[in-house]
Amino acid sequence: MSELKQLFNHFVSARYLQKPSKPEDSKDESIDNKIENEMGTIFYSGQYRGTNGFRWDPQQRNVSQLLGLDSDKAAKVLAALGNKQRLDILTAVLQKPLTGPEIVEQLNMGTTGQLYHHTKALLGADLLVQEDRGGKYSIPSHRSLPFLLLLAASSDLLDTSDYIELTETRNNAAAYLGTNQGAHDPHHLLWAVLENSIIEHQAGYCTEINLIIQGELSITVADNGRGIPIQALPNSTKTPVQTVLTELGHYNSSASVVAPGELKGINMAVVNALSYKLSIEVRREGKVFHQTFKHGIPQSELLVTGVTKETGTSVTFMPDQDIFNSSFDKEVLSKHLIGLGISYPKLKINILD
Structure with a gap:
């Protein structure tokens, strides 16, 4: 991710430097601010109506801000979701809350040992909640919409x-x-x-x-x-x-x-x-x-x-x-x-x- 951010910043910087300066540009405006404006802004909002429904009011993030995210933390999130069995667990419980044995049976995991390893990581990351000991698993309400948006973005990258x-x-x-x-x-x-x-x-x-x-x-x-x-x-x-x-x-x-x-x-x-x-x-x-x-x-x-x-x-x-x-x-x-x-x-x- 760090390499991708460096390449993107280099590309945008090169594009900016190739453009002729405008007379109306403020003399004290830094090149970093100009590059930030050049990168643009992401606007988003949404509402998921489901078991764990959640609503986002309109929000915005500068692209430069997104590219400045902590790479280590972002990579850990993507790695947690990038594991096939963990992803299958999250998509299964998003459809409806499930107990451990139900997840094992639905995903053909064979034993609950594999499930325990993955659910422990997901619970610790606040990507999964359990009603009580031995109860059903589900996705926290405030995580459902970001998770679905991530799947939506992934669908455009499947090829x-x-x-x-x-x-x-x-x-x-x-x-x-x-x-x-x-x-x-x-x-x-x-x-x-x-x-x-x-x-x-x-x-x-x-x-x-x-x-x-x-x-x-x-x-x-x-x-x-x-x-x-x-x-x-x-x-x-x-x-x-x-x-x-x-x-x-x-x-x-x-x-x-x-x-x-x-x-x-x-x-x-x-x-x-x-x-x-x-x-x-x-x-x-x-x-x-x-x-x-x-x-x-x-x-x-x-x-x-x-x-x-x-x-x-x-x-x-x-x-x-x-x-x-x-x-x-x-x-x-x-x-x-x-x-x-x-x-x-x-x-x-x-x-x-």
Whole structure:
């Protein structure tokens, strides 16, 4: 948190120093005050109507004041809430007060020993109260609204958990590629993208795949399958397209290629993480949808870019040159496609340069 605050202060200071001074600025106004004004102010209020309802009158905090919070104390609060079992306990008792045995049963904790360890910490931190010894647990009224607001803020940051995993994949590329740094083979990424189109062929929908070499560093895999679904699933704001390309543990992990000597499979999310840039085009429901990524992170929403009578999915990606020193080899592609042709005689695969 200290590093984040320093980076933020440095960024704001740099922005302020780049701005021309205004004649009406008071001469005795300190740069610190100007920077504080530049950072802005957070205004908030709210009311939670529930078992432990609580109301906040309108309040405000300067951003500089928030960034000046005691990092050690703030980190302890976040650490207490960041523990999965403690978070589950708080969310459970917020829905309705529960006894210890009820919490153990509802959260499948197995024994009350684990519960005692966590509830003792939460009680001591004033994040939990108990009616009496052996009674029901609940969240103190004055803590319920801040806790819910923290969950609301966290919900807007949930996608960053996927991006953290993608970054870790980039930092640990050898675990997926099975070779030393500087000798990674980009064809493994291509085989993984091809595998998804082949699975669509096995399902009876894809009859043709085109490999389009976009120079030495970039390649496109285009099929005439159904196209990846584009409607967000219930209780989710992410489309299946983005899910496939950003969630390493997605159900589509069966469509993975394992490099020689490695146990971790390469699926579409791994391809996205190890690519400098990737774009996907989906043709279905009479429309053309398009989305772009860089190092696995979305650079746009899934946008409608045209209309079409065709269906299918096209993936264009450029392996990151910081990870891969070699390029796609047409001869290697041809040999691989000969093997696929034998395995799938009804599937037509073309190489277009």
